[in-house]
Amino acid sequence: MSKHQYAMVMDLNKCLGCHTCTLACKKQWTDGDGMAYMYWNNVETRPGQGYPRNFDRMGGGFDVRGNLRPSKLPPLEDYGEALEYDYGQRLFGGSKKPVMPHVLADYGPNFDEDMGGDDTRNPYHFYLPRICNHCTHPACLEACPRKAIYKRAEDGIVLVDQERCRGYRHCIRACPYKKLYFNVVESMSQKCIFCYPRLEKGRPNACAAQCPGRLRFVGILDDQESPVHKLVVQHKVALGLLPQRGTGPNVYYVPPFLPPKAGHPRATVSQDPRLPVKVLERLFGPRVMDVVRSLEGELRRAQRGSRSEVLDLLIGRNDSVRYALRPDIMKRSASGK
């Protein structure tokens, strides 16, 4: 067990679906050789197929006895190729042909954006941003035969050693979130590093720091002053993704609740939710409706004019509310190794 655990809370009721997090991460970390198709951070429309396609139905993680249940290795088609374009021939070369991509996409990291549930009377969808969950029991770590994946003792960040990894990809099969990616040029697995070089310098993760929706909260889970402690432990309004996979994810979500259905403006989420309960329960586990009901109650109170402590925190007025970074812990541990 790590001494401390960095965690992130994402409030899905603030997510704009804008993918600034995705681009922030891409430009920071995955703009190199062999990385074009990979998104350490991605945003997907739910319900939907996700990225890679149907990752959440593939398996991975642990069974009830604690044994690994690896899935198949997702083929490239389920990620989608990173499109390249022939701008030059049309714009500067006199070709009459329109600028085209090198392949006609039939899947990609955001292929079913905004499609959601197919209820045409009361359509529903929400956005789910995802990074590596830096799990308490990382299946990737357990699956790696070279022990090239480790969990940092000082802060719980899970890393793939980029010198020792040999690209066997057992980690990819083991991860229930499919948040490790194979770099064919480097012949290595690569993944979200929770921006440890940024955190060490006191700057929040790129995906959080650049999030215009301001929905990400970062801190040490056992630091009682940190927003993640307050949201996850104290107020209990944030839940991990696919908790039944047994990996103990450390990215938590404030679950979404959508507007009431047409014609029922005063209906509560318990009475007749626009977003089917089963969609939420499949992603966030059995506790999710308790959290949604509690949040809805807080919201109603706020809208009647009272102040809500948890909503006030979720407003996240500035960086000092949303982030409680501990570079001190990180540096001490790192230098003390």
Add this chain to the structure above:
Amino acid sequence: MSKGDDKRNDGQGLTRRQLLQVAGGAGLAALFSSDKASALQEFEIADVDPLKRYPYRGWEELYRRQFSWDKVGRSTHSVNCTGSCSWKVYVKNGVMLREEQAADYPPINAELPDYNPRGCQKGACYVEYVYGAQRVKYPLIRAGERGEGRWRKASWDEALAYVAERLVDNIYKHGPDTNTFFSVIPAMSPVSFCSGSRMAHLLGGVFCSFYDWYCDLPPGQPITWGVQTEACECADWFNSKFIVLWGSNISETRIPDAHFAWEARYHGARVACVSPDYNASAVHADQYLPIKPGTDAVLALATCRYLIEQGVYDAPYVKEQTDLPLLVREDNQRFLRMSDLGPKTKLTEATFLCWDASTEGPKPLPGSQGSVDKTLKLGSIEPVLTGRWTVRLADGKPVRVTTVFERLKKQLSVPLYSISGAARRCGLSEADVKQFVHDFATRKPAMIIHGAGTNHWYHNDLLNRAMILVVALTGNVGKNGGGFNHYVGQERIWPEHGFKALAFPRGGKKQRWQNTTMWTYCHSQMQDPHRINGKPIEHYILESVRQGWMPLWPENNWQALNAGQLHNLPRKPRALIVWRANYLNQAKGNEAILRSLWKQLDLIVDINYRMDTTALYSDVVLPAASYYEKTDINSTDCHSYIHPFSKVLDPLYESKTDWDVFGALAQKIEQVIKKRKLQPFEDKKLGWKRDLSRLYADWSDDGKLKTDEDAANFILSHSAETKGMTYQSLQDHPRRFVATDPKAWNSDIEVGRAYTPFTHQVEKKRPWRTLTGRQQFYVDHPWYVDFGETLPVHKDPQDDPQYPLYWNTPHGRWSIHSTWRDNRYLLRLQRGLPLAYISTADAKKYGVADNDWVKIHNGQGAAVCKVKIRPGEQPGRITMYHGWEKFLGFQKGGWQSLTYIKIKPTQLIGGYGHLSFRLNYWGPTGNNRDVKVTIEKYTGPVAALASSAKKKALK
């Protein structure tokens, strides 16, 4: 020349070519499908438990090295997104690597959420354009047909001479009004804007509008308030208790600001989203109203009726701040004026009366344009809102009068505006409408956040006026957290005085202005088939021009012409210079323009850092510095701060900043004039003797404005808003404006308070900038009387009923107009090609499947593109988020191939108090929401895929 510079080092030890190699795909796919991993162990690590301790952590330096840089510069983007976000650009080994929001806007106060981090996914990958394959690197002169993409590389000297010779020819042979200049939105980069507007000014050229042309201007604001557009800064959303997103999809199109609304909700606001489609903003609303397209005025007016019927409107506010107590003559539907009761003068013509309860008679109200009392304070007057009376005119004739309020009540009494009538017409449930009007009646402050979704309809003036009426009846205008806040485009420039002095140094009266909607419509073979009161729009345009209400350049003998000649005028424009804009791609009636206007012009110049559609269809393309290679400043309606563009690196390749381009062009024109020994000429129309042999001296103000930094400092030092600031002082962090120029603004900037407009009127009781000096809902111009639009009213869309589906082209999340539409980083997160969204029901009806190629067409043209089925889309329309470059992925046409220009005559009027032509303030809008089309599956040929890109990738 066509090949991108592959040698760019991305700073991570990887070249761009290497990066592309991987993207080829073939090798990657093969490796992926094999699963032959075996547990080779190079050395013994059995003792290590990597869950607890890991001994080999030296490699972690790898990522620490990646998070390092040599230099950071502060800049932003000039794309008219209304964002105005300050960014830091990170440079390593002389290459711009990436950008990150500067996130250092100072807070307004401790209670309001701050503005950080401000910026979206598009700003986060602008560097791609700096080095990308679309970059224009050298001056180019067309070597083939327009639009063919065949160029020859030219020297700056040759390219500038080419342009200068032709501009001078036009001036001396055809007149200065045949040279036309188009550049948009000064607020996003005023120095760059002014570089060319000064040139237009000094050459006597025609300067075109943009805000009305792009239909971003909400005409209801000039009509009702006498202003261009005034909105609260977005932090003020947090102060609201009821927010209506009306035609504004903030989560997609106001990405940096949307958080204020969702945080306001946590602070006790209810949020309602009125939109035909279930979108990214509807997701977070407390109420979602899936309204039928084009019926929004019905919902607004039903709300007004409810407020009035229930007596829950703010009567004291309405009496003091609006024209609703003013008296209207029943015989001619005109306001009762003082001139009706006594001598007729300019002042009495513009003085209006109410029925005063204390004296039981008509009483002139202060504050109107004709009143000497420049206040809204009623004093002892007690205006009555309802009643009918008889007054005796100056000639002794009795006439029946009533109030605007009474007329409004009567107009709203038809079944359409009842709760049930509105629900039926809007396709909503009665329960939802009831909740909506109830929230307006009970929650304060309440605001409408308004956008292009509704503003792009033909009847946008009526829609605006109806919505403003809702927030005025409830007393929400001019209050923090309230109002009708319209955000479409960065049209408003805070340091206005300095900007104007730089842009048009001899003043507006010495400048030829042109509403672009009229210019484009009249100078191309486009015909709106609709008849308005039995007459074609050409009739009204000519009447407006003859009356001197709207200008139309070049000058022609309007009295001698008939409406039929409007599209083939004796004097036509000859040159078009475009910078900071993509005129052709974004022009409604694209096919007609290419067929006619584009063929008539004998010089088209585009100044650009990237080859966009307008550049592609130009004669000369001059390479401009990118947004990270220039000196300029940037501001927006959405916040109250100013911050800079900077030369993070000096202009790359052979590019120059806009300031330097026009400076060099001025010098070149001077040379041509001197070489040809051309004499100064008298520009009689403007009373200006133009000596172009000293053009550069005039343009640079005798060398005082040599550099772009000189120009930036000129604006800052000549504006009350930026008093004490210099360009260099903006480098530390964005600076909040320190004051407002009361000539230009309607509220002060106050420390600790979010800016909201019209506190001068509501708190200080200064008159509104309208004919009546009040928020004016009644317009008695004869055309408004003729068209039945004296008061806000619902009118059905001006559509083409022979086609079944509306062609909806809103702003979206993946581009700012055409910018970023062709950016591969973003295309990878879409489907890679232009995409039309269709509802599940319509997909079935028209036999198309998800991801099919489809042909969308109408009488104007056709577009062949991909289709996506979206359950949240409403049956009866097709949506394509706007801005796709014509050259990318369409197998035929483009999104503007289906549109045409429809001018509304009510927007052509002038000579009516506050309603007279003013560039980007008052002029017909280029609406496009009423267009209709049909759709079918397309099975024709599709262009070859980008084999070159693939080959390049595999090299």
